[in-house]
Amino acid sequence: MVKENDFDGIAWCYDFMAKLIFGERLYQASIQWLETLNKLDTVVVLGGGSGKILKQLTHVDRVIFIEKSAKMIKLAQTSTFANVQFICADFLEYALEDESTHIVICPFFLDVFTPFQLGEVLDKIARILKKKGTLFVSDFQCTNWWSKQLIKLMYVFFGMSTRIAARQLAPLNTLILDKEFKTNAHLFQKDGMIFSKSYTKINTD
Numbered sequence: 001m002v003k004e005n006d007f008d009g010i011a012w013c014y015d016f017m018a019k020l021i022f023g024e025r026l027y028q029a030s031i032q033w034l035e036t037l038n039k040l041d042t043v044v045v046l047g048g049g050s051g052k053i054l055k056q057l058t059h060v061d062r063v064i065f066i067e068k069s070a071k072m073i074k075l076a077q078t079s080t081f082a083n084v085q086f087i088c089a090d091f092l093e094y095a096l097e098d099e100s101t102h103i104v105i106c107p108f109f110l111d112v113f114t115p116f117q118l119g120e121v122l123d124k125i126a127r128i129l130k131k132k133g134t135l136f137v138s139d140f141q142c143t144n145w146w147s148k149q150l151i152k153l154m155y156v157f158f159g160m161s162t163r164i165a166a167r168q169l170a171p172l173n174t175l176i177l178d179k180e181f182k183t184n185a186h187l188f189q190k191d192g193m194i195f196s197k198s199y200t201k202i203n204t205d
Contacts, residue, residue: 004163005112007049011071015050025194029138030107031056032187032196041102044128046091047109051076054084064101066091092120096128104129105136110172112164118175126180126201135181135199139172147193173197 007014018026034056037043043057044064049072057063063084067073073088087094104125113121125135142148151169158164177183181199188195 004165005068007069007162008071010161011050011069011075014072015052022194025189026108026138027052029187029189029194029196030105032138033136033185033198034105035059037103042100043103043105044096044101045105045107046125047112048072048076048105048107051079051081053105053107054079054081057081058083064096066094092117092124096124098127099130099133101128101133102130103134103136107138108140110137111139111169112158112162112166113170114165114167115170115175117165118170118172119179122176122179122181129201131201131203133201134184135176135201136196137172137176137199138194138196140169140193141172141195142169143192150193 030053037057037060039059039061041060042062042064043060044066045053046066048054048065048067051065054063054065054076058081061083063081064087065076065084066087066089067076068088068090070088073086077086110118110121129135140151142151155164155166155168159167176199180202182202184198184200186195186197
């Protein structure tokens with residue numbers, strides 16, 4: 001039986017499907033601004049899938065790669081990255097020290113959660129980020145009729161194949177800004193359906 005948010009069953013074809021539908025747009029959105037990271041930064045990648053993003057993080061001393069799918073982790077480990085700690089776990093169930101991280105990267109990760117679950121995810125991201133730490137988010141948003149229909153179709157497919165918790169795309173930007181974050185920079189691709197945004201943790205002291 002497929003568990004909630006279980007990508008094991010489609011790990012073997014996920015990258016192929018993404019490239020078939022979107023070309024390199026998802027990958028390009030995922031790696032925006034990564035070359036600006038400092039060598040001494042501690043970086044947490046959430047839901048990194050097969051690990052393609054890791055090629056852009058070789059200049060960073062420490063990367064913590066958290067992915068729930070064991071088969072995705074196995075694919076990510078086919079390339080040796082000495083600076084990467086691979087963790088096969090549910091992010092919400094894995095213990096990380098508060099304010100231990102400079103950067104958190106969410107490449108098409110947040111869209112699998114319900115708004116309630118997103119609140120928990122974002123609260124934990126805020127806890128582990130250092131003061132004025134950075135959250136990079138790449139994901140989808142509805143901008144026109146076509147994007148709305150395609151996103152609906154994706155939720156039907158992933159609902160059947162991976163049992164993602166969400167049934168529709170949550171207002172990600174609004175939910176993030178409602179937490180301890182402010183927008184730092186943003187980039188939209190083509191019709192704006194795919195976006196990359198950089199957020200800064202607000203110092204609440």
